[in-house]
Amino acid sequence: MGKHIGKQSAIFDKDIFIINTASTVGKKEGEGPLKDYFDVILEDSLCGEDSWEKAESKMVNENMKLVMQKEKLQFSDIDYIYAGDLLNQSSGSNYAIRDLNVPFFGIFGACSTIGEGMALGAINIESGVGRKILVGASSHFCAAEKQFRFPLGLGTQRPLTSTWTVTGAAALILSDTGKSIKIKGITTGKIVDLGIKDANNMGSAMAPAAADVIINNLKDFNIQPDYYDMIFTGDLGYVGKQLTIELVQKAGYDISKNYTDCGIEIFDKNTQDTHSGGSGCACAGTTFAGMIYDKLKKGELNRILFIPTGALMSPTSIQQGESIAGIAHGIIIER
Structure with missing residues (x-):
């Protein structure tokens, strides 16, 4: 087993x-x-x-x-x-x-x-x-x-x-049977809430949770960021991505060379007027099912850390002035 x-992590046999x-x-x-x-x-x-x-x-x-x-x-x-x-x-x-x-x-x-x-x-x-x-x-x-x-x-x-x-x-x-692309392990996220209350700034609300997963994944497995061909977060957009880089940097890790966010990849902010980028359950989901999985199949990527991110809010919590709790889950995928 x-x-x-x-x-926060687990490895699968x-x-x-x-x-x-x-x-x-x-x-x-x-x-x-x-x-x-x-x-x-x-x-x-x-x-x-x-x-x-x-x-x-x-x-x-x-x-x-x-x-x-x-x-x-x-x-x-x-x-x-x-x-x-x-x-x-x-x-x-x-x-x-x-x-x-x-x-x-x-x-x-x-x-x-x-x-x-x-x-x-x-x-x-x-x-x-x-x-x-x-x-x-x-x-x-x-x-x-x-x-x-x-x-x-x-x-x-x-x-x-x-x-x-x-x-x-x-x-x-x-x-349990297949050819090449495997989930080797996971790093389960914790709820991280730094007090962001703006429902139009979810990247900032989720970035601390994403950074927490990245930091603990690297610590748990005693590895450096370049162990992965790429690290993908899910739905942070431009604002959240930059904040994640800075938070991880404070912990002593530089992820700037092999890190991107699905919310940045899925839209062209200059021509599509999507402001900070993409979000939603389908953002990380379709980017993985489309581009990332294709690159894994072709061998363009061989080992990645995939970290979809979530803003755990509801219409009621926002209307009542509650802050936005962030969550992220890390999936180690190898070809």
Whole structure:
């Protein structure tokens, strides 16, 4: 069996493969720098439905079916599904999965959800309980803006620190048999809250949690940042990325040479007016399922630390003036 390492990490003894992925994104995401990596680019963000929320569920359902088709599997082959989103009580995932007839763990880690699902799925396989696990995460710009900030019809001006919630769905299949791309270990994040209360500055709220995971991963495994070909955080954007570099630097590690953020990679801020970059469960999810997984398959990357990040807020907590707690989960992936 795997073993606990250091303060927050674990290493797995079993081979836990990521055998396939699927990514579906909206029109704006499909116009960005990663457009060639996505499986499906939607022209209609409503997906033919009459609400943003129904559109997200449809997107999740069809994207999960797509990854199963790519791997030539039936849903009866899947032991468990781990999935979540940003909507109240994870309704985007719940309604997407209700007809699939697969045991289901609904999870919530805000924008870190894909990482949480990968970690829990890997632990499931390591324990011997499951052999094939389906992991998913999604978000929708219009639904998220309505829930957490302002209805789109108000035309509210967004500050430069704000990020753009990615419209998309990501899915991946974990298996105890496969070919080359493995989850070797994890570093589980702690909730870190430095008192940020601005829902339009989530990069600053999440950066301390991301830095904590990076620092503890390096300490737990007694390694330096260049052990990894790349370190990817999830949803910090330009503001959060710079803050993460500075916080990790204070701990004595320089990650500036091999570190980027999915929220920076998925949009072109100069041509797409996304301000600080991208966020949402689908930001890290679709970037991994698209670009990162492709580079791992091609051998352009061989060892990475993937750290989706989440802002653990709710509409109620924001309205009551509560600060935004940050979370991040680190996944060590090797080819």
